[in-house]
Amino acid sequence: MGKSEEGSGKEGMEELGGKVPMIEECGFRKEEMELLSTLKPSIKAGEEAGLHQLRTVLDTKTSFDHYNDQKDELQQKKAGPASLTQWVVNGCLSVRRVYEEVGRLESKQAEEIEQFRSDLLLRDFLYFRALKYQSKYFNAEYGIYDRSNDKWETDPIIIEKIKGAKSGMPMIDALVRCLKTTGYISLRGRMIFAHYFSQDLKQDWRIGAKFFQKYQLDFEPCSIYGEWHASAGIGPGKIYKFHVLNQGQAFDPDGSFIKSYLPELEKVPIEFIHDPYRMPKELQQKCGVIIGETYPRCIECERYTQKDRRYPTERTLESQKKIFEKVIKPGYFVKTTQQTSRRVKLPKID
Numbered sequence: 001m002g003k004s005e006e007g008s009g010k011e012g013m014e015e016l017g018g019k020v021p022m023i024e025e026c027g028f029r030k031e032e033m034e035l036l037s038t039l040k041p042s043i044k045a046g047e048e049a050g051l052h053q054l055r056t057v058l059d060t061k062t063s064f065d066h067y068n069d070q071k072d073e074l075q076q077k078k079a080g081p082a083s084l085t086q087w088v089v090n091g092c093l094s095v096r097r098v099y100e101e102v103g104r105l106e107s108k109q110a111e112e113i114e115q116f117r118s119d120l121l122l123r124d125f126l127y128f129r130a131l132k133y134q135s136k137y138f139n140a141e142y143g144i145y146d147r148s149n150d151k152w153e154t155d156p157i158i159i160e161k162i163k164g165a166k167s168g169m170p171m172i173d174a175l176v177r178c179l180k181t182t183g184y185i186s187l188r189g190r191m192i193f194a195h196y197f198s199q200d201l202k203q204d205w206r207i208g209a210k211f212f213q214k215y216q217l218d219f220e221p222c223s224i225y226g227e228w229h230a231s232a233g234i235g236p237g238k239i240y241k242f243h244v245l246n247q248g249q250a251f252d253p254d255g256s257f258i259k260s261y262l263p264e265l266e267k268v269p270i271e272f273i274h275d276p277y278r279m280p281k282e283l284q285q286k287c288g289v290i291i292g293e294t295y296p297r298c299i300e301c302e303r304y305t306q307k308d309r310r311y312p313t314e315r316t317l318e319s320q321k322k323i324f325e326k327v328i329k330p331g332y333f334v335k336t337t338q339q340t341s342r343r344v345k346l347p348k349i350d
């Protein structure tokens with residue numbers, strides 16, 4: 001990539017007169033420089049920063065108030081226990097220390113604290129599972145249980161579109177930009193992306209896992225591969241199927257997450273923010289988003305490109321709304337209008 005990678009480091013340093021080069025001198029391409037300038041580093045590295053973060057978590061009374069619900073937030077946690085994950089997985093914070101110190105907290109949120117501690121145990125469980133199954137855990141096409149329910153495909157065009165945030169599915173494109181610019185996606189976002197990639201588009205889950213691996217600041221091999229097994233439907237137990245549009249409606253109903261990473265969709269009306277490819281031509285002109293020109297056409301996938309849009313059931317939306325109301329935007333869902341006896345219409349904006 002950079003000039004400095006060609007030849008030995010010594011030669012490179014001599015060429016630069018023994019000085020540490022500026023980033024512009026490292027031979028990055030124009031697009032790479034542009035990407036670098038948009039990076040929003042979300043954390044400080046190192047043990048000192050990790051300990052500071054842990055102290056903040058321990059000293060903040062409300063740290064664990066919404067721990068379970070915050071897993072569903074798409075933006076990186078802002079309140080409560082701002083994420084510890086990057087320090088934990090990079091060895092800057094001892095897991096035992098986090099486990100013990102959090103366990104000593106006296107809080108009304110005992111259940112949430114136990115959930116956090118059991119998530120730390122889940123990480124170790126995945127370690128042991130990887131130890132047991134060795135290379136099969138990381139490489140087997142159908143996972144450690146040989147669950148060949150889906151036949152994987154490897155379509156380079158589809159894969160490139162997704163990696164380049166050009167799937168035409170705003171939620172997926174926003175998640176990819178979020179990952180590339182911050183090095184982090186929330187648990188909910190990781191699940192939405194991994195389901196779409198493997199179960200909807202049937203692309204080989206291992207390619208998706210490697211893509212995450214390249215950008216995640218909290219990349220941890222046993223967790224990432226174990227979690228991809230589950231999302232791709234080749235893990236233990238029940239196979240869960242996510243619907244990207246319904247997930248988007250539930251966890252980003254006003255499209256604020258999408259718009260924060262896809263400013264080109266700023267003027268798309270809320271009714272179409274998750275599926276702008278359904279906008280009538282006149283509306284596309286009106287909001288300046290021309291599908292196939294200024295925003296990509298959606299990758300063909302029957303679930304999302306079928307003629308009639310399926311809305312989430314009232315029950316699903318109700319339970320997801322509770323989380324949204326409680327944590328993300330209190331008062332957002334003042335009223336919902338029923339479209340049919342079981343389907344719910346999106347809240348309207350002017």
Ligand SMILES: Cc1cc2nc3c(=O)[nH]c(=O)nc-3n(C[C@H](O)[C@H](O)[C@H](O)COP(=O)(O)OP(=O)(O)OC[C@H]3O[C@@H](n4cnc5c(N)ncnc54)[C@H](O)[C@@H]3O)c2cc1C
Nearest residue numbers: 083084085088119123187190191194218219220223224227
């Ligand atoms: C497709 C996919 C890929 C994932 N890849 C990784 C990965 O590379 N590294 C990683 O640590 N986690 C991974 N996870 C698990 C989970 O998403 C993250 O651990 C979690 O989002 C960390 O963010 P947080 O802000 O909630 O961290 P915190 O709440 O601060 O959690 C701290 C630690 O708890 C552990 N933890 C929490 N939830 C989980 C979980 N569901 N599974 C395993 N460990 C957990 C992790 O060690 C994490 O570092 C992945 C999940 C999915 C669905």
